[in-house]
Amino acid sequence: MEFLTASFQVIFEKIFDYTIGAVGRQIRYPIDYKKNVDNLRKKVKELENARDSVQCRVEVATRNVEKIEDNVLMWLTDVEEITAKVGKFFEDEGQAKMKCCNGPCPNLKARHQLSRRAYKLGLDVKEINDGGMFSTIGYREPIQGIGTTIPTKGYVDFDSRKPIFEGVMEALKDENIRAIGVCGMGGTGKTMLVGKVARQAMEENLFEEVVTIVVSQTPNLKEIQKDIAKELGLKFKDEETDLEKTHLLHGRLNQGKKILIIVDDIWKKLDLEAVGISFENDKQGCKILMTSRSRDVLDDMDAKKIFLVVVLSDDEATYLFRKIVGDIVVTSDFQSIAVEVIKECGGLPIAITVVGHALKSKKVLNVWKNALRQLKTANPVDAKDKEVYNCIKLSYKFLTEEGKKLFLFCSIFPEDEEITIAFLWRLLVGLDFLEDVNTVEDVRNSVYTLVEELKASCLLLEGKKSGTVKMHDVVRDVAIYIADKDKDMLTIRRPDDLKNSSNPRIFEDSILIGPFGIKSSQLPERLECPRVKLIALSRKGASIQIPNPFFEGMKNLKVLVVIDFRVPKLPSLTSFHDNLQALHLIRCKLEDIAMIGELKNLKVLNLAGSNIRQLPKEIEQLTDLKLLDLTECYHLKVIAPNVLSNLKKLEELYMKRSFDEWETEEQGMERSNARISDLYHLCNLTTLQIKIPNVKILSKFLFLENLERYEIVIGNDWYWDGESEYEPEILRKLKLCLDRSSQLEVGIKKILKSCECLYLGKMEGVDCIPDEDFPKLKYLNITRNAEIQYIISRTGVQHVAFPLLESISLNHMIKLEKICHGQLAEGSFGNLRKLQVFLCDSLRFMFSSSVVGYFSKLQEIGIRGCMGMSAIVAKESEEEIEINDITTNTMEFPQLRCISIGNLPSLMGFYSGVDSHLLFNEKVR
Known part of the structure; x- marks a missing residue:
């Protein structure tokens, strides 16, 4: 009883407290x-x-x-x-x-x-x-490999390929076959055929996932493992051991999904199982599809079915050649020569393609005869690849002299490497590669022109990423042979060659050396290369240092590239400090770099991704410097006063995700850091990436007027976005956030005229976009703006508004009432493809019926969280047609492909003049 009494008392007290608390x-x-x-x-x-x-x-x-x-x-x-x-x-x-x-x-x-x-x-x-x-906001969805890795453009469904294609497809459907091989000599089109197979397999839903990896001559199993894991959406942690990664990948491949792994360009047997690339259950439908130049290799890889890709028949070769060159091959004058040219190509698709593109614009018979003579007399790399070599060498000879040099230069990059064009031209700035070219801008333009020449000749291919190219491995082999034979340059095929070369004179005669991916054991104490002009070192594996005397034998060095090295103190550069014109220390761990100031003739200084905290005052001695890259120098907090202002020849300055500790002009005479006004002295500046977080330090900004390309962030509310590496083959991008409209100084107003990508944030006292014509604007993004009522407001004299604009994104604009206010001139918004509006509660409709015609190229509309929106299109007058009259004044969106809407509680329909619960009706096409 006592226990019950005590319990009741506790309960009673709690009820009493709760009741009294609620009443209180x-x-x-x-x-x-x-x-x-x-x-x-x-x-x-x-x-x-x-x-x-x-x-x-x-x-x-x-x-x-x-x-x-x-x-x-x-x-x-x-x-x-x-x-x-x-x-x-x-x-x-x-x-x-x-x-x-x-x-x-x-x-x-x-x-x-x-x-x-x-x-x-x-x-x-x-x-x-x-x-x-939220610790994370988003995530990358896995990307299927076949869409980006396997090229199929230009594939022709020849009769000789059909049985192979069908045979591989049957083997993929056969549950008793796990590994399939496709072999053939270089240039027969194995990779293209496998790409078509993979696409067909996906269309028929034979596999849930397709993963593609390219092996090449020097395979790296760990990289292969990492690439496969990445395409499968499997993330390895740095602290995981190799054995743990192997088990993780093995587990991912054996989860019951049907997976096709394509292993392209195998040169020797690979132990894929050692890194986890194996299937426990052959019956689950997973397959490995491999290509190689050697049938023996495919046998060693346990391929149960092997298909041989042979050269094209005479008729197929003729068809392909004519498809590229045109009907000139059947004219009486050219026909006999064309037959012999095709014969010399040996039925190899790559050879026919390369030669065809070299000759397609040549209409003089003597040129064709000379080409045929060269095809017949060229020296082969080896007997079995004679046709490939001859054809690529012929195409090489048709290039301009500068095109030839760039073609050979590209071979110093590793096999299957995607070459970033922006990095390519940066290297060439320091080599005096081009005649009568003095500015960085001219070098850039010339290199892009030459790249287009090489792509047109099929000697360079488009890379997976925008702004990149790559060399077919067969083409690269020929380029290396030509370069080595002419002793213009040496491409290090294997990093061990640096230390173990049996012929030291190879290095002594070399002008260009590219040993990418080296280890500490492969780096000699000193390299004797008295003629070398460029050397590129990239680290592979653990952090290593460069021996201090390594460069002493390179007195003519002009360009030095060091990537991912630890450099506590720069090695002795005295042997070539008068000649060096470009220094690239990319993603290096640097400490003392003051001695860079001794490199008086330096034109390019690239410290992107380095860990420097201060740009030393000695840099101001580099009075010939044209390009300074401080991209992603996250720790950089101090730039000594007057350093930037002394670089009077500077043309390009990159500071993305880097220094933004600018001093204000009011901080007194004693200075400890750089000011924006330091840039006023750079009258040659054409390219700029910079962030100015403190709006108060803005001055007249007149120095911006001469910029050809820029990414400028003004205000502390913005984040850097996009890719970071060599991005500004960039749009002219401006991110602007101002306290008041009066801060739109003359310099900024002028730069708006050239802007291609504009981000606007808070701008007090501005109810519409400043009255500019924006003749070059392509992308407009306005976010968190509490003042703007209209994107464009026109009265009186009419101007064409946003003629090139492709995309608009409007976000968190609480006072936005209309996108267009007033009448628009013909041609306004004439190129707009994408329109997105989020969280704009005062916006009652997207378009008025009178301006719909200006948006005829819209392909995508996205609307979310606009509480006041009742219609997409608003009727403006009683004279408009009624619901039953659809013969006139019909709204057309001929290119619209996608409408995405959500959280629009007031939405009644697409068109406000129709009393309908349907989103669309017959007034909208």
Whole structure:
């Protein structure tokens, strides 16, 4: 009984406390009215700040092609819903206050209800805000390999290829066959055929995932393992051992999914099982499809079915050649020569393609005869590849002299390497590679022109990423042979050759050396290369140092490239410091770099990705410097005063994700850091990447007027976005966030005229985009702007608005009422493809019916979270047609492919003039 009594007493006390507490709150609601309302305002402000921060991270993730996490999207939706409820509360509160003012005393009942609502809303707001701490915002979705890795452009379905194609397809469907091989000599089109097989297999749903890897002559099993894991969406951790990674990959491949792994260009037997590339259950449908020049290799790899790709028949070769060159091959004058040229190509698709592109624009018979003579007399690399060598050598001879030099230069890059064109021309700036070319801008333009020449000759291929190219491995072999034979350059095929070469004179005669991917054991103490002009060292594996005397035998060195090395102190550069014109220390761990100031003739200094904290004052001695790259120098906080202003010949300055600690002009005479005004002295500046977080340090900015390309971030609310490596083959991009319209100084107003990509944030006192014609603007993004009512407002004289604009994104613009206000001139928005609007509650419609015709090229529309939007298109006058009359004035969106909408509670239909619950109706085509 005592126990029951004690228990009852505890329960009774809790009930009593709860009851008294609840009653107490009811009593205090009118008393705590102001406290609860103020607390709600505070909580909402905190939530809005958190929302803006998350939304900014969402924008960055979206631009980086990441899929946003579902919990993040749900949270943002919750925020918008609670914000709408709070807005309704303050609207009701305002009305209640007005009513109270009419009487002699406050309305206690209204105060009680409002206070109670404020208290509970405050709890809800706090709960949502507490749930907004996200460690990750988005994630990259796995990319299927066949869409990017295997080239199939130009593939022709020849009769000789059909049985092979069909045979491989049958083998892929045969559950008793795990490994399949395709072999043939270089240039027969094995890779293209396998690419077509992979695409067909995916279309028939034979596999759930397809992964492609290219092996090449010097395979690296760890890299192969990493590449396969990446395409499968499997992430390795740095701390995981090789054995753990092998088990992880093995487990990923044996989860029951049907997976096709394509292993292209195998030169010798690979132990794929050692890195986890194996299947426990052959019956689950997983396959390995391999290509090689050697049938023996495929046998060693346990291929159960092997298909041989042979050369084309005479008819097939003739068809392919004629397809490239045109009907000139059947004219009486050229026909006999064409037959012999095709014969010399030996039925190899790559040879026919290369020669065809070399001759297709040549209409003089003597040129064709000379080409045939060269094909017959050229020296082969080896007997079996004679036709390939002869054909590529012929195409090489048709190049301009500068085209030939660039073709050979590209072979110093590793096999299957994607060559970034921007990196390519940077290397050439320091080599005096081009005649009568003096500026960095001219070098860039010339290299891009030459790359197009090589691509047109099929000697360079498009890379997977924009702005990259690559060499077919067969073409590269020929380029290396030509370069070695002419003793113009030496390409290090294997890093061990640096230390173990049996013929030291090879190095002594070399002009260009590219030993990429070296290890510490492969680096000699000293390399005797008295004629060398360029050497490129990239580290592979553990961090290593360069021996101090390594460069002493390179007195004529002009370009030095060091990638991923640890360089506590720069090795002795005295032997060539008067000749060196370009120094690239990329992603290096650097400490003392003051001695760079001794390199008086330096034109290019690239410290991208390095860990430097201060740019030393000695750099100001580099008065011939034309390009300075400090991209992703995250730790760089100090640039000595006047260093930048002394670099009077500087043409290009890159500081993305780097230094932004600019001093203000008001900080006194004693200076410890760089100022924006230092850039005013750089009258040759044409390219600039820079962030200016403090708007107050903006001056007239007149130095911006001469820029050819730029990415300028003004204001602290912006993040850098996009890829970082050699990005500015860039758009002219400006991110702008100002406190008031008066800060649109003359320099910024002028640069807007050339801007191609514009981001606008907070701009107080501006109700529409500044009255500029924006003749070159392609991308417009406006976010978190609380002032702008119209994107464009036209009255009086009409101008063409945004003639080149391709994409608009509008986000968090609470006062935006219309995209277009007033009449538009013909041609306005004439190129717009994509329009996205998010969280613009005052926007009632996207278009008025009178301007729909200006948006005829729209392909994609996205609308989310616009609470006031009732229609996509708004009817403007009673003279418009009615629902039953569809013969005139019909709205057309002929190129529209996608409409994505969400959280539009007021949406009634596509067109406001129609009383319909349907999104579309017959007025919209």
